[in-house]
Amino acid sequence: MKITTSENELIELLPEGSGNFYADGAYDSKKVLNTVVEKGYRPIVKKTKNPPGGFGSKKRDSVFSEKEYGHRNPHEGFWGAFTTWFGSRIPCFLKKTTVTRILLGVMCYGLKILLRVKYCLNNRG
Numbered sequence: 578m579k580i581t582t583s584e585n586e587l588i589e590l591l592p593e594g595s596g597n598f599y600a601d602g603a604y605d606s607k608k609v610l611n612t613v614v615e616k617g618y619r620p621i622v623k624k625t626k627n628p629p630g631g632f633g634s635k636k637r638d639s640v641f642s643e644k645e646y647g648h649r650n651p652h653e654g655f656w657g658a659f660t661t662w663f664g665s666r667i668p669c670f671l672k673k674t675t676v677t678r679i680l681l682g683v684m685c686y687g688l689k690i691l692l693r694v695k696y697c698l699n700n701r702g
Contacts, residue, residue: 588612597621599649607631621645659686 588609591598598618604610605625610633613620620637623646628634663682669675 584609591616591618593617597645597648599646599652601649605629605634605637607633610634610637621648655686659683662686 584604584606585608588604589612591612593616595617596619598613598620600609600620600622602623602625604622605628607629610620610622610629611631612633613622614633614636619640620633621641622637624637624641659682663686667675667678669678
């Protein structure tokens with residue numbers, strides 16, 4: 578896991594691959610869309626009011642559908658619940674401490690979900 582401070586910094590870390598790249602309108606920029614397409618992904622990115630040009634934008638327009646975009650909802654739900662559970666601010670100044678706290682939080686939250694699923698399924702009579 579790596580904490581990034583901008584969409585551009587995140588996109589530089591994206592490995593070569595395939596499949597869909599789901600993102601909201603914050604990622605609707607020429608640099609991001611072009612990089613996503615260059616690295617082999619299909620950009621399922623919400624279009625903004627002033628969409629950028631470029632081949633990435635054209636690819637986005639050809640593959641985007643609201644139904645497909647809806648597949649990001651479970652992930653958004655996880656991070657929304659995570660933020661509610663832990664708060665939206667992490668009171669750390671060191672990046673290493675911030676990463677550690679986020680990873681521990683994700684592990685705890687995942688364990689909470691796992692236990693809830695396990696005991697709910699076992700209690701069905």
